[in-house]
Structures are given as structure tokens and as C-alpha cells.
Amino acid sequence: MDDETRARFDAVEKEIASTEKRFDDLKWYIGGAAGLFAVGFSVLTIVLSWNYSGVWDELRYFEQGIKVDLGKVEAQPDLDILGPNRRPLAGQELDAGFSTGTDGMVRVDIDGIIQNKGDGSTGPVNIKIYAKDLRLESPSSDEPAYTFEALIVPKNLDPNDFPGKISQHFYLHVVVGKQIPPKGQYKCLMKIYYGKGKVASAPFTLVAG
Numbered sequence: 001m002d003d004e005t006r007a008r009f010d011a012v013e014k015e016i017a018s019t020e021k022r023f024d025d026l027k028w029y030i031g032g033a034a035g036l037f038a039v040g041f042s043v044l045t046i047v048l049s050w051n052y053s054g055v056w057d058e059l060r061y062f063e064q065g066i067k068v069d070l071g072k073v074e075a076q077p078d079l080d081i082l083g084p085n086r087r088p089l090a091g092q093e094l095d096a097g098f099s100t101g102t103d104g105m106v107r108v109d110i111d112g113i114i115q116n117k118g119d120g121s122t123g124p125v126n127i128k129i130y131a132k133d134l135r136l137e138s139p140s141s142d143e144p145a146y147t148f149e150a151l152i153v154p155k156n157l158d159p160n161d162f163p164g165k166i167s168q169h170f171y172l173h174v175v176v177g178k179q180i181p182p183k184g185q186y187k188c189l190m191k192i193y194y195g196k197g198k199v200a201s202a203p204f205t206l207v208a209g
Contacts, residue, residue, distance in 0.1 A: 075164060078118035079192055079200040082167075084111055089190065089202040096206040098180045099173070106180050107173040108134065108206065114192070119164040122194035124154035127172065130189040134176050134206070146189055150174045162194075183209025 081089045089112050097109040110129065116122060129136065130146035140146045152172060154160040162168060186206040193199055 075120035076118050077116050077120045077122040077162070077164065077195045077198065079122065079162070079194055079198070080115040080117060081190055081192060081200055081202040082113040082115055083204070084113070084169075086113060089204050091203065093185070093205045093207050096181075096186070096208040098176075098208070104178060105175045106177055108176050108181075110172040110174065110190075110206070112170055112190075113167055114162055114170055115167040116162045116164055120195070121164060122162045123196075124160050125157065125162070126154060126193040127152040127157065127170075128189075128191045128193070129172065129174050130191070131176075131206075132187045133184075134181060134186050134188070137175055143189060146187070181208055 083089045083092045083094065085092075094110065094112075098106055099109060100106050128149055128151050130140055130143050130149045132146050132148075134148065136148035136150040138149055138151070140149045143149070152174075157170075159168060184207075186208065187203070188206055189201060189203045191199055191201040
């Protein structure tokens, strides 16, 4: 047997001996630890019950931070619809202004403010106006409390994409037929579709005359 081969055998034997020693030490530790297991388990249970909630919150916060850093979680938009007075549009009465276009159709003018409280951009938005007694372009497709609806698509909105933390006035001109509606109050609803399946809505009343 040459020297190189002998050296390899010696190294293998040393490794086997070292492994056997570690195994014997492990058996000793296991035997000694068995007697303390019951007490240790009780203490561990108490400690875990104290710290589980806090540790879990920290882990979730850490995970969220990692996801944001990696671009896996996008900042989200969060829209509010306000009236011209900067208060929530829901429940407000707005004076209805009417105008007649070159096509002879009468339009009701609606204005207010869109406020994006979130950090993310809305992406292109779609707006629906519903009315109970104003004859809009189509029958209501999803709101049984209203008779008609009008859809304003992104290409007819300027602007049509609202960055995070922005407030912006909007001016809508919705066709209501060929004649100015009679004086009175008209129950309406505005819905804004934005982001990935998000909807902001506000019922309001148009007052004509």
C-alpha cells in the first residue's frame, strides 16, 4: 500500500472515530435532557404564549417589507368622491346646470373633486352616473334603485388617471335627452371604477331650477 493510499485510509478512520464520538455525546445529552424535558416544555409553552403574538406581528411586518422591496406588493389607490365644497359628495344636493351641445342634445353638468388618499395610482378610471327620473343613455344595468345610467369611459375623461395623494376637480357632462328636464330634485348615484376591481360610490341629488 503506497503512502498516499495509507494517508487516505487514516483520514477516513479518523473521520469515523470522530463521528462515533459525536454520536456517543449526543446519546448522553439526550439521556440527560430527558429528565428535564417535562419542566422545559412547560416553561417553553409559557414563553411562547407570551411572545407568539409579538413575534408573529414582527414577522408579518418584516415579510410585508420584503415584498414591498421586491415589488411584489404594489401601493394601492383609495378614492373618495367629494362635492365642490370639499366635503363627501354622498348625501349632498348639487345645483344642476344644463347646456345644449351642437348636436342638439341637452347635457347636465356635474362637478366635484376626486381625492386619492392612497399611495398608488388609480390607473384609467371609468365613471357611471345613475338617475331615477333623469333619462340617461341606457337603462340601469346593476342598480335596481335607479332607472337609467350613463358610462363615461377613460378616453372621455381628462384626467383619467389619478396619482397617489392627489386631489383633482372633475367636470362631467351627461346627456339627458333633447329637452331640459323640469324643475325638481333628481336622485342620482356616482360610481368610479379604478385600480384592480375597486369601486368608490356616492349617492347625491341634483336640484334643477
